[in-house]
Amino acid sequence: MPHTHPETELHNPQSTKPPLDPHLKALENEAIHIFREVAAEFERPVMLYSIGKDSSVLLHLARKAFYPGRIPFPLLHVDTGWKFREMIAFRDEMVEKYDLDLVAHTNPRGAAENVTPFTHGSALYTDIMKTEALRQALDAGQYDAAFGGARRDEEASRAKERIYSFRTPDHRWDPRNQRPELWNVYNGMIRKGESVRAFPLSNWTEVDIWRYIQAEEIPIVPLYFAKKRPIVERDGMMILAEDPRLELLPGETKREEVIRFRTLGCFPLTGAIRSNATTLDDIISELETATVSERQGRAIDRDQAGSMEKKKREGYF
Amino acid sequence: MTAPALANAALDETAVALPSQEPARVARDSRPLRLITCGSVDDGKSTLIGRLLWDTKAVKEDQAASLQRDSKGKQNDLGLPDFALLLDGLQAEREQGITIDVAYRYFSTDKRSFIVADTPGHEQYTRNMATGASTADLAVLLVDARVGLLEQTRRHATIATLMGIKQFVLAVNKIDLTNYDRSRFEQISHEFKELALSLGVRQVTAIPVSALKGENVVYDGRASMPWYEGPTLIEVLELATTRSAQTVGFRLPVQRVSRPGESFRGYQGTVAGGSVKPGDSVVILPSGMVANVTKIVTFDLVRNAAVAGDAITLVLDRQVDVSRGDVIATIDSQPMTGLAFDAQLVALQAEGIQPGKRYWLKSGSRRQRVQVQPISQLDLKSGKWNHADELPMNAIGKVHLAFDEQAIFDAYEQNRTTGAFILIDPDTNNTVAGGMISAKRAAIGGIHTEDSRVILSLPADLADQLMATEIFAGRREDAEIRRVTAARAIEIIDVIDE
Ligand SMILES: Nc1nc2c(ncn2[C@@H]2O[C@H](COP(=O)(O)OP(=O)(O)OP(=O)(O)O)[C@@H](O)[C@H]2O)c(=O)[nH]1
Ligand SMILES: [Mg+2]
Numbered sequence: 147m148p149h150t151h152p153e154t155e156l157h158n159p160q161s162t163k164p165p166l167d168p169h170l171k172a173l174e175n176e177a178i179h180i181f182r183e184v185a186a187e188f189e190r191p192v193m194l195y196s197i198g199k200d201s202s203v204l205l206h207l208a209r210k211a212f213y214p215g216r217i218p219f220p221l222l223h224v225d226t227g228w229k230f231r232e233m234i235a236f237r238d239e240m241v242e243k244y245d246l247d248l249v250a251h252t253n254p255r256g257a258a259e260n261v262t263p264f265t266h267g268s269a270l271y272t273d274i275m276k277t278e279a280l281r282q283a284l285d286a287g288q289y290d291a292a293f294g295g296a297r298r299d300e301e302a303s304r305a306k307e308r309i310y311s312f313r314t315p316d317h318r319w320d321p322r323n324q325r326p327e328l329w330n331v332y333n334g335m336i337r338k339g340e341s342v343r344a345f346p347l348s349n350w351t352e353v354d355i356w357r358y359i360q361a362e363e364i365p366i367v368p369l370y371f372a373k374k375r376p377i378v379e380r381d382g383m384m385i386l387a388e389d390p391r392l393e394l395l396p397g398e399t400k401r402e403e404v405i406r407f408r409t410l411g412c413f414p415l416t417g418a419i420r421s422n423a424t425t426l427d428d429i430i431s432e433l434e435t436a437t438v439s440e441r442q443g444r445a446i447d448r449d450q451a452g453s454m455e456k457k458k459r460e461g462y463f
Numbered sequence: 464m465t466a467p468a469l470a471n472a473a474l475d476e477t478a479v480a481l482p483s484q485e486p487a488r489v490a491r492d493s494r495p496l497r498l499i500t501c502g503s504v505d506d507g508k509s510t511l512i513g514r515l516l517w518d519t520k521a522v523k524e525d526q527a528a529s530l531q532r533d534s535k536g537k538q539n540d541l542g543l544p545d546f547a548l549l550l551d552g553l554q555a556e557r558e559q560g561i562t563i564d565v566a567y568r569y570f571s572t573d574k575r576s577f578i579v580a581d582t583p584g585h586e587q588y589t590r591n592m593a594t595g596a597s598t599a600d601l602a603v604l605l606v607d608a609r610v611g612l613l614e615q616t617r618r619h620a621t622i623a624t625l626m627g628i629k630q631f632v633l634a635v636n637k638i639d640l641t642n643y644d645r646s647r648f649e650q651i652s653h654e655f656k657e658l659a660l661s662l663g664v665r666q667v668t669a670i671p672v673s674a675l676k677g678e679n680v681v682y683d684g685r686a687s688m689p690w691y692e693g694p695t696l697i698e699v700l701e702l703a704t705t706r707s708a709q710t711v712g713f714r715l716p717v718q719r720v721s722r723p724g725e726s727f728r729g730y731q732g733t734v735a736g737g738s739v740k741p742g743d744s745v746v747i748l749p750s751g752m753v754a755n756v757t758k759i760v761t762f763d764l765v766r767n768a769a770v771a772g773d774a775i776t777l778v779l780d781r782q783v784d785v786s787r788g789d790v791i792a793t794i795d796s797q798p799m800t801g802l803a804f805d806a807q808l809v810a811l812q813a814e815g816i817q818p819g820k821r822y823w824l825k826s827g828s829r830r831q832r833v834q835v836q837p838i839s840q841l842d843l844k845s846g847k848w849n850h851a852d853e854l855p856m857n858a859i860g861k862v863h864l865a866f867d868e869q870a871i872f873d874a875y876e877q878n879r880t881t882g883a884f885i886l887i888d889p890d891t892n893n894t895v896a897g898g899m900i901s902a903k904r905a906a907i908g909g910i911h912t913e914d915s916r917v918i919l920s921l922p923a924d925l926a927d928q929l930m931a932t933e934i935f936a937g938r939r940e941d942a943e944i945r946r947v948t949a950a951r952a953i954e955i956i957d958v959i960d961e
Binding site (some may be wrong): 163168169171172175178179182185186193209210211212213214215216276298299301302303304305306321322324325326327328329330331335336337348349351363376436438439455456 | 494509554565576578589591593597598719727729733762776787823825826892
């Protein structure tokens, strides 16, 4: 393991929280089990950290899994250069606060060629700045296992994915030929160059994530809470208009709205929702009566039917 | 959930309208019930789960809109959407109109939450059905009312039972296509109950359903089937029990050793049975060393007890040699350790299971080499075990396992974690079988097998004592005890020793 660990205080002072309900406890136990199993079986694991709510939960679970030790692997952030500013600030704060090893990677080719969501379209931009960038970073780190925060309830092709999801040396997923995965006995045997994506949150739903964030008091990016923010309407989405690189198109105007985000990604591709939810309680009750799914706000999923499966086969997370 | 008064009259309309805006609140006070749908190709498994999701309001507006869009052209006679498309999310599945791999979905009613695995009916993808079955508490077995039980229905029922599922719902589906024929329903239920009995399953609820029209799924089908007075599917699911951590004693398969500093050494793993508290004496297997528990460490607090399912870090009172793959267990009732075991398994890949080939076996966090000797294969039609030297894909077989190093197991009946294993082919690294331990094979003493029945030749007094035990009472089919004199018993041992 790459680190030598400082001795840690055994009694965690923040233990005044009430115990988790059995449903969340079962999900937490399962996730911790997966973290430990991967950390023990693979030589070079890494955790994909996208700064969103699922990543925040993932990070919290990783800290729990290895306590009182440090997290025995680095975190990888694929930085497209177009994340919300508050996300980057939050990321740096977490690294500092929890003493994390963070690797941030931006696709140098994309950066040099000035690939942006505005100039290249969302599909090509995502290909280069996310999919290709991720592959570069995984290859460079020679990681043989990568944790991700994907949940099966997010999307129909995700619902089919194993907890240990096997990838070929060129990072491809073959959904027609997944290894059987029985009980909680995971098969981590791979050849050199092959790898596994491991998904500790597979069985969590969006509501579980929020209830866990609440129960465990997990810090999250403030963009999840409603506030009056500048926006511009584009392609039927409300886009945050605070980055100077966002140029208004003819006919577009900036205005202020009380909004929040249900998922976070690249700001030009992520739609806000109108909401007054300023607390976790508000968010949870909003979700419990929500009539649309969380994927609704993401431009990249709407590009074409079966788009997520296609992206995953090509090596997108 | 009971149906609103006019549910059935309004059924076709509600089915195509967008889901109404009152998703059920998530139940919080219990673990979710894990269930699978299984049965033969095209019996309507995915449609049933799709309908269940729809009627419990788990389908959001945007998903409903895509469903309507994707159903265009595939519309059935009734003009209803193709609910299976909510589950069959892979492109290949949509193109072929079949399920290839298991899909996991989540939904809840105001009573509890559910994790459902929709498994494929195609024989070719039995491995994916086994994947779903391994963790399930309950199986919904579908049968097409027009067709009745098929070999694949029997295969799925058998695999589900082998994997420890004790609660079954028999959904006699497409009942709408039989004109709601009561006698057909009763005939199929009867036939299945006989099969269930032969498999040792006692808890079966048979329900006539139309997955497509949503009758007896969430809303009752009284309007079309006044003769059926039993529960709807959701009512049965709400009352089903989750699998308890049935077990013989405390078990902690060690996943990793945590050594963050000079003075801390903890053993991390998930409790696989029983419970533990500070002060307990434990044994470390396979070494057999003994120690006492001093602390149970978790992130939140130092706990005063941990139970099955808890992911913990255990601290012991002395320096003992413990590594990944070891099992820390209660001293009073230890798991079996040995070099030879009997097991049942399902062969999951095209190569089948080859006699004498050395596989990797993984159980808990322990991985070791094993040689597998097939003994017999289950004939699904007759329910008989026939002699077999190798096991082809999808076969259910009994095998002998022979290890180079000590293996540690409980019987699967007693512990669904420490009694389960997978086999990995070292040539392909693929998972080729899922297996369940039945018993340890004694390598010494007057023991030999005839077919797969163990014969124990023991001194009369010992034989009597053993025969009086409860363990033996439950295993009379597997073993026979013969009374011999002490002198004869020694002779037998001498022969074996040579
Ligand atoms: N009339 C009628 N048709 C049904 C019913 N249930 C399912 N079907 C139809 O039967 C066909 C097969 O349904 P699926 O749900 O895909 O079957 P399946 O069991 O999931 O099939 P595999 O997963 O491939 O084994 C579809 O065309 C359904 O519309 C029913 O209750 N009544
Ligand atoms: Mg299906």
